[in-house]
Amino acid sequence: MADSLVHSSDPLHPANHICELCRKFYTFGWVTGTGGGVSIRHGDNVFIAPSGVQKELMQPTDLFVMEYESKKYLRRPPVLKPSACTPLFMAAFEKRNARCCIHTHSQWAVLVTLISEAGQQGADRNVFSISEIEQIKGISRGGAGSDEIAEGGRKIGNLGYFDTLRIPIIENMAHEEDLRETLEAAIEEWPETCAVLVRRHGLYVWGKDVAQAKTQCESLDYLFQLAVEMHRLGLKWVK
Numbered sequence: 034m035a036d037s038l039v040h041s042s043d044p045l046h047p048a049n050h051i052c053e054l055c056r057k058f059y060t061f062g063w064v065t066g067t068g069g070g071v072s073i074r075h076g077d078n079v080f081i082a083p084s085g086v087q088k089e090l091m092q093p094t095d096l097f098v099m100e101y102e103s104k105k106y107l108r109r110p111p112v113l114k115p116s117a118c119t120p121l122f123m124a125a126f127e128k129r130n131a132r133c134c135i136h137t138h139s140q141w142a143v144l145v146t147l148i149s150e151a152g153q154q155g156a157d158r159n160v161f162s163i164s165e166i167e168q169i170k171g172i173s174r175g176g177a178g179s180d181e182i183a184e185g186g187r188k189i190g191n192l193g194y195f196d197t198l199r200i201p202i203i204e205n206m207a208h209e210e211d212l213r214e215t216l217e218a219a220i221e222e223w224p225e226t227c228a229v230l231v232r233r234h235g236l237y238v239w240g241k242d243v244a245q246a247k248t249q250c251e252s253l254d255y256l257f258q259l260a261v262e263m264h265r266l267g268l269k270w271v272k
């Protein structure tokens with residue numbers, strides 16, 4: 034029974050999808066050296082990678098399956114432990130109703146947290162901000178991604194070219210799971226963000242589905258790399 038939870042010929046089945054995404058993300062330098070990972074909430078269950086493994090070599094049978102409501106594991110591969118990122122993935126699922134959360138160790142993400150820490154791109158060292166770059170339009174307000182205007186007139190959907198993208202930065206801790214409290218606080222404080230940067234560590238980004246989480250992760254990494262190059266050229270991130 035437990036193995037049937039991860040056996041499917043459908044490439045978009047979460048067990049297959051997580052393995053395929055990690056193989057792809059490895060080529061971007063996002064999940065190398067066992068760092069990073071992907072979790073998908075599908076139906077009543079959450080699919081989670083094991084801890085300390087080469088994410089690019091995972092097989093569907095390596096995955097943990099947790100029942101979302103009860104938080105009970107329906108499938109626990111022998112010997113392995115669930116990813117240390119699990120509490121952080123769950124924070125995105127619980128606080129933003131996300132269906133996919135990606136954690137990268139992107140060097141571009143780390144570099145923008147270091148430049149911000151040095152205060153060389155604006156006074157607030159705990160926020161990455163950038164404006165008037167076309168790729169900003171690839172980022173949703175809060176991981177919603179719809180184009181409607183929410184009740185009460187609060188804009189949702191994606192940011193526009195003339196909007197300033199702001200991503201909160203939290204300080205790294207000795208252990209991944211210790212980041213949960215500050216990550217949750219950042220999600221609460223920044224209702225429009227779909228991501229949180231972890232200083233000297235990487236990025237957590239989520240979406241209403243895998244496609245939105247993936248495309249936002251790609252857009253953010255593009256913006257982080259551009260920001261580093263802009264900094265090198267002495268250009269300001271925010272006009």
Ligand SMILES: CSC[C@@H](O)[C@@H](O)C(=O)COP(=O)(O)O
Nearest residue numbers: 066068069084085116117118209
């Ligand atoms: C290179 S160790 C990286 C880990 O400490 C952590 O930051 C991470 O991203 C992956 O944790 P894991 O428990 O292996 O899924």
Ligand SMILES: [Zn+2]
Nearest residue numbers: 068069209235
């Ligand atoms: Zn990490």
